Amino acid sequence: MSANRIIIDTDIGTGAVLGGDPDDAIALALAMNSPEIKLEGVTTVYRDAIPRARFAQKILHLGGRDDIDVYPGLSETMLRNRPGGHTIDGLPWEAGRQDEGVDIGREWKGHAVDFMIKTIMDNPGEITLVALGPLTNVAVAMVREPRIIQHVKEIILMGGAHRLGGNGAGLNPAEANVKRDPEAASVVFSSQAPIVMVGLDVTMKVGFTQNECDLLRKSGNPLNEMLANMVEQWFEVIRTKRPDIRQTGQDKTHMQDPLAVSLLLNRSLVTTRKMKVTVEYDHRVGTGQTVAIAPEESIWLDLGNTRGNVEACIDVDSEAFRELLLEKLNCKNIDTAKRHLPFDRSSHTDDGILFGSAD
C-alpha cells in the first residue's frame, strides 16, 4: 500500500504557556516516525505563525527530518474580527530546550495557503489535510481555490464537539480550534469536502500522564527528550495557572492532535457517524459551537443540502491508541507499566473546561 500523503496544518506550541499545549509536536513526531505516512509539508496557523513555523522546523530537525519543509500561514483570523496576530504575552519559543535557540536557520519556500492549494491541485485525490489548529488556512485556501474541495482526498481535523457520545454532557460545546476562528470553521464544515471530525468527544478520552512522559525520556533520543520537557512544562503550567481544573490530583494532558494523526494508521481506533455539521459564529455566548445533525434530519432545519459530509468520531479505543502512539515513538519496548496506566477510557472529563478552551 502506498503511503498516505499528508499536509499537517498546526498551531504548534511549546507547552510553556496556556494555549500552547505540546500535543501538536507529539502529533508531528507521530507522523514523522510512521513510514505509512508521507509528510509532504507542514503549515502553521493562528497567532505567531512564523515563530510557530520556526518551532516546527526545530521539531523536524530534532527528529532528523530536515527534508520536510515548513510554510508559515495566517496569524490573523479569516475575517480579522477575532483576536489574532501576535500572542498578548508572547510565547517563549525557546522553551522545552533552553540550551538551544529555536531558529535553525532554514528559509521558507512559500506561504501555507499557496502550498496547500498547489500540492492538492497537482495531486488530485491524493492529499489528506490534517488540520490541528484553527481552520483559517484551510478556509482561505478553499475561498482562493474552491476546486481543492473536490481534489482533496480527505480533511482530518481536530476540532469541535458534537456531544453525541456517552461523555457529551461533560464537554465544552465550543472547542478551541473552532471557537478561535468560527467563520473559517464554518467555511470548512459547510464545504462538502470529506471531513473526519476528531472532536472533544474522543480526544478527552486519550490522556497522557507523567508515566508516559517518563517513557519518552527513557527512550533516549533527542526529539523524545524535547517532547518530555515540553509535556512537563505543560504540567507545570496547569498546576500553577489552572489548578481549578486539576481535579484528579494527577498531572495529565490529552493527546488530541496525535489522535487525529493516528487515524491515518488505524481508522478502526474510532467509531464514527456520518453527520452534517454547522458552526455557530455570531458574537454571542454560543459562538464556536459545532452542531452535528443527522443528514436525514437536516431537511427540517432548511439547511439546503441533506448530504452528510462529516464522519464525526463518536468513540475511541483509548488503549489501542496508546499502544500505537508509544510504539511509533519508540517507547513500547520500555513500557513495562502498561495496563496500569490511565489512558482514560471513562467518560469522565475532569479537565474538559481547560481543554475545551486550549488547543
Ligand SMILES: [Ca+2]
Ligand atoms: Ca493544535
